[in-house]
Structures are given as structure tokens and as C-alpha cells.
Amino acid sequence: MNREAVLLGYYRAMQAELGPSRWWPGDTSFEIALGAILTQNTAWANVEKAMHNLRESGLLEPGALARLNDDEVAALIRPAGAFRVKAVRVRNFLNFLHEKCDLDMDGLRGETVEGLRPALLEVSGIGPETADSILLYALGLPSFVVDAYTRRILGRHGLIPEDIGYGELRDFFMDVLPPDVALYNEYHALIVRTGKNWCAKKAGKCASCPLAVFLEEFSPLTCVGKSIIPHP
């Protein structure tokens, strides 16, 4: 199998069906990075409520947010869920920005994925997916983002084992795709939109999925009606 051709085929199929995604929503690098932390295991609609609270209070910039204590931050981001945990994670990220670039993310321009990714992963509360989201969407660096939808879709199609680790799944893309920021950006956006609409955890709606042709081509699974079930 030519993995590059297959993965580009997935990309084109989603692109043809869904059109451009215009990701990641947010006016500044900091706002995008903040959203990446707040959306951890959380529906985006709830993140928007938290962002709205911060915006109304003029706190969507690092300097202003850094002056609040954790309880004040927690109260504002409450709609995003796990708010006490996430308030600490935002604090840790602000401390990172303070040391790294004096709270100005423009100071991170010129950094590389190889240089910055390990540093981000040192921050407690920033795991691999959040780090890659910040690198790609906030800073425009070519670090491919994978997530639960990526694993579920490719797993159900039989292209990867469903228990594949984050790093291995990321390499599955980065080993064959060119390091193209625009491609990486749109690819992950399309995966999330496709996953949300067609590849629900319990029962996928494969019949109408933009990627149905690939399921038939690669899958050891059986597609019955509008849902996908494991092959006996």
C-alpha cells in the first residue's frame, strides 16, 4: 500500500464533501493556545462559553490573565468543565510563556517544532495533542495533530490498530506527508468534522460518510445499515 497516496485520498475525499474549515477559531496566537487547553476532553461549544467570559472581561491576553489567581480563572472558565484542573493548566502555560518569551507569543516566531515541542511537553497540563495543536494552529509550525477521531476512523477502516499510541499515529502521517502547514492544518480539521458528524463512538453512520469508499476498501469490519459493528 502506498501510504502517502492513501492519506492524500482521505484528505481529498473529506475536502470535496466538506469544503474549507477555517481552523483554528481565534484572533490571536494566545487565544488559540488557550482554546487548545480548554477543549481537552470537552465539547467546543462549552469552550466558546468560557472564551466568551474571558473576552467580556478583557482577559484574552496573557498579561491580564496572569494577574488573576487560580480561583478567579476557574470561575471564568467554568463552562469548559474540569475548571479547577484547567485553571492550573492555564497558569502553568502562562508561567511557561513568562519564562520563554515574556508573555509575548510573537517572541516564539523562529522556533522550530524540534526545539519547542519538548519544552511544551514539560508543562504540566500540556500533553502531546495540546502541544501539537499549539504548534500547528497558534504558531504555524508543521506538527501534525492526531486525536481520538483520527484513531477511531483509521482504526475502524483497518489501517491501524485501534490501541496505537499518540506518537506512532502522528508518525503514521508525518513519515509520508510533506511538512506542509496548510495541509496539516486542514487535514486535522477535516478529520474532526468528519468524526463528529459520521464516526460517533457508539455507532458510525458509514452509509453516508465521505470516507465510505475507504471503509469498503480496507476494512475487516462489517458495515450494516447506518452503523458500523465489529466483524465477529
Next chain:
DNA sequence: TTCCAGAGAC
């Protein structure tokens, strides 16, 4: 593995 922890869909 379990907890976090609100909110919408079902």
C-alpha cells in the same frame, strides 16, 4: 485505571 466536571445530545 480512575478522576476531572460542565453541558448538550440522546
Next chain:
DNA sequence: GTCTCCGGAA
């Protein structure tokens, strides 16, 4: 009422 959500830490 249960499940899931643009995960990560202990």
C-alpha cells in the same frame, strides 16, 4: 437517566 465531548495527570 446515560453517553460523549477538538485529553492529561496521578
